[in-house]
Amino acid sequence: MAGVSVIQMFGRRVSWRGGCEWHRHSRNGQRRMAVSGQSPYCSAVESPAVQHAGRSRRKILTLQSMNPQVRAVEYAVRGPIVLKAGEIEKELQNGVKKPFDEVIKANIGDAHAMGQQPITFLRQVVALCTYPDLLDNPSLPNDAKRRARRILESCGGQSLGSYSASQGVNCIREDVAKFIEKRDGGVPAHPDNIYLTTGASDGISSILKILVSGEGQSRTGVMIPIPQYPLYSAALSELDAIQVNYYLDEENCWALDVRELQRAYYSAREYCNPKVLCIINPGNPTGQVQSKHCIEEVIHFALEEGLFLLADEVYQDNIYSKSCQFHSFKKVLYEMGPEYFNNVELASFHSTSKGYMGECGYRGGYMEVVNLHPDITAQLVKLLSVRLCPPVSGQAAMDVVVNPPHPGEESYEQFIKEKEAILSNLAEKAKLTEELFNQVPGIKCNPLQGAMYAFPRIFIPDKAIEKSKEHQMAPDMYYCMRLLEETGICVVPGSGFGQKEGTHHFRMTILPPVEKLKILLQKVKDFHMRFLEDYA
Amino acid sequence: MAGVSVIQMFGRRVSWRGGCEWHRHSRNGQRRMAVSGQSPYCSAVESPAVQHAGRSRRKILTLQSMNPQVRAVEYAVRGPIVLKAGEIEKELQNGVKKPFDEVIKANIGDAHAMGQQPITFLRQVVALCTYPDLLDNPSLPNDAKRRARRILESCGGQSLGSYSASQGVNCIREDVAKFIEKRDGGVPAHPDNIYLTTGASDGISSILKILVSGEGQSRTGVMIPIPQYPLYSAALSELDAIQVNYYLDEENCWALDVRELQRAYYSAREYCNPKVLCIINPGNPTGQVQSKHCIEEVIHFALEEGLFLLADEVYQDNIYSKSCQFHSFKKVLYEMGPEYFNNVELASFHSTSKGYMGECGYRGGYMEVVNLHPDITAQLVKLLSVRLCPPVSGQAAMDVVVNPPHPGEESYEQFIKEKEAILSNLAEKAKLTEELFNQVPGIKCNPLQGAMYAFPRIFIPDKAIEKSKEHQMAPDMYYCMRLLEETGICVVPGSGFGQKEGTHHFRMTILPPVEKLKILLQKVKDFHMRFLEDYA
The missing domain is CATH 3.90.1150.10 (Aspartate Aminotransferase, domain 1)
Structure with a gap:
């Protein structure tokens, strides 16, 4: 019965444990929270000897023997x-x-x-790509068929079942680049700088993985907003990077104050090498929309201090306040002039999961990079190639998001x-x-x-x-x-x-x-x- | 023009560089190959100052400043x-x-x-799940519609666009468990032990991520076959784990000889803590199919030495020699008796990408775990939850692989x-x-x-x-x-x-x-x- 009691204990621990973790977190302020030995798991339970027929054996993989960085991960x-x-x-x-x-x-x-119901056109295009016999079916609209044919022509063997290039299907990256150019009022975007991803989380984790290096005081510090979306703290924990918190101003509609960035940056320099600055705009969980002026200040700060910018813009379509407008970091960067646009290193992220689409299950997304060193481009492609490619049906869904029906097309009005x-x-x-x-x-x-x-x-x-x-x-x-x-x-x-x-x-x-x-x-x-x- | 010349240099390096890397690899024998400072990249190129309008600035993210473990990754x-x-x-x-x-x-x-053409039934089911209006379409078969309805009923809001549980859609995990039971002649399989994954690579990387720990001589060693599928060396490089090579016997149809496992294990103990043993059966790139006797020997060795087993079985449907038969590690483990079946920790992997389906682009797969400590189950679910869920359309494709048309159903003969x-x-x-x-x-x-x-x-x-x-x-x-x-x-x-x-x-x-x-x-x-x- 030893096994059962362990499971029961575990059941209880699941319920209560999160509390202690987060409690510690909220008291910890500046540095990453959980430290291996302190886990309530560790003190509470000994690795149980397994009692069964035959000899009893200790498990090889236990809380004590596992990767402590994974143990420290929390995802609320x-x-x-x-x-x-x-x-x-x-x-x-x-x-x-x-x-x-x-x-x-x-x-x-x-x-x-x-x-929430799916966008009809999106599902029609993906269904046509999935089962191309439907291209002959008169019940589906011709504009959806055109989109599907174009995507399939860019797939190996004209099949969603082929691996795409690790960076994503070519024609979809072209469509993403056009979408960004249009969104940003003509600021140039190039397909070579677009990476299709398995949801935005995958892009964020991949670029962070490349960015983190150094030991001790030289360990990479990554500045994240507090409150944050816990993908960031989880990814940093996995990578054993130093989480550097900057606080959003609750009294001021969760605005980002560049003086707080400075405070966080200079105090972090005492114990790590802060070189990445993450922004979530519109904010998650805080819902604020950054003003253009604020983004300019952030970009200026990043240039001055030599920070690599990550702009999480997955909620770019979700703007509700009449007084607010979405400004992409890329566009603001461009408008600040060549001193900025030719120097600041930026990765920005979008996804099929949010906006009006809500297609979370497709795990579609893209990352656009600006000013990435060509050596790093090669390293990024290499890293992504180990996982072969993002799901191709998610890429197809992303294509519809960036290339929806145009005025005059038969699906336009319904869309x-x-x-x-x-x-x-x-x-x-x-x-x-x-x-x-x-x-x-x-x-x-x-x-x-x-x-x-x-x-x-x-x-x-x-x-x-x-x-x-x-x-x-x-x-x-x-x-x-x-x-x-x-x-x-x-x-x-x-x-x-x-x-x-x-x-x-x-x-x-x-x-x-x-x-x-x-x-x-x-x-x-x-x-x-x-x-x-x-x-x- | 500085930028252009860098790109040109880079272009040449791409062609020639692999050579040095692989050359070093093949000479390195026992331990993981690439070491940060030795990369031909590093000696060849200085981080270039960017020459543009305004001040020239050094890049933040360069080969010198990036994560050296990612730099060491190779994926041939x-x-x-x-x-x-x-x-x-x-x-x-x-x-x-x-x-x-x-x-x-x-x-x-x-x-x-x-x-190769997709399996019709698989695509019909996934298309029906994608665009459920097709459930009313008389041109699609009823057995495909039944499958699609069942999957959708297990999805949030009956939509492939909802996140699934991080472990995967419930009814699909049930189908996987039934498939394994049937494949293994009745050896019990439980949906709680099934994790749907983003292709097999994702499952393998996730479990390795949890397994790796320790510093110096206590660092986790992972035994892999040579020749191997380079996902393994790449994942170990990313995790900074110690790659422990055991050589397959080319003179003997690439058979695995347990004496070679012993040799590799005991010599590795001098410099690391070997605690994981990876097997690829049928072999990639080597194509051998392991005999039942050989699998028994491997399992016995794993029990004796306390090794966590990873069985990569993605080619389980691809057996061509009349004299060969696929034996799953799980089944052999069971047949060896409770001493083994209750103790040996095993994770095995399957995928939609290979077999007769060849649905690589869907990134579908599953992992089955045996004897995982319940604490580790929770850690695994937590780790997977950070990435939210595997692509749900890939999960649906996996469902068809494990639950194809039955005799008597209308699609059976064509399938x-x-x-x-x-x-x-x-x-x-x-x-x-x-x-x-x-x-x-x-x-x-x-x-x-x-x-x-x-x-x-x-x-x-x-x-x-x-x-x-x-x-x-x-x-x-x-x-x-x-x-x-x-x-x-x-x-x-x-x-x-x-x-x-x-x-x-x-x-x-x-x-x-x-x-x-x-x-x-x-x-x-x-x-x-x-x-x-x-x-x-």
């Missing part, structure tokens, strides 16, 4: 709270009574899972109607969420200018903070666990993204349909009022 | 010879006269690119016909290739028992070896470059896979259509005879 968006949500869903299926009928997963930006319905619906939900949260005492929510999340600040009473310590959880993890257990709503604690010491938040997507979102927000409000009362 | 299957092939293709397109009309890329196992035509055609080409190579003086080719490659040994005269040294290339790289330049045939030098000191080989796929393959083999023969004459 699919972390302990989501595992708990899965457990509760199973209980509901097995007839366990709860104060709710379903778990609502507002933890992840997964539009289709929340009922525009679908796209605008989704985006205006998201804008409505962004406004609704902000307004409703700000009506709750003890919750304060900045405007959702863009992206697809609210990241409200929540007041947690001292007594609740004490209670959370008893459970060895970060206070906002405790809050979110109680929210989940009492309402079935799954959101991610702010500590999973990082936040200023002493502040607490959670991230919630605005993707549920409007009527459901209203109920959800009302439930959060009721829960919050009860929580305040319970711990008054 | 898409390496310098393939870049050269691309250059030649462009020259042909631009009207440059060559002694041939087209480049034949026999470097990579990319079946559809060589004209069987397509599958058997492809496999018998491959068997014919395997035999043809072996026979024709063995008719050429100075070429010796083992039987192609399985997989999809020939890996013939080639005699290279001393004068040619001297010539290759002048070009700073490994002798077989020089041979393959000349073959490419004179015939347009692109194959990969044996030095890219590893080989015994003083021996030379190349890897060639048997995927071109029979008539084209015959011409290709005749061209290789003619080239080889000329080559022997030229350097007599």
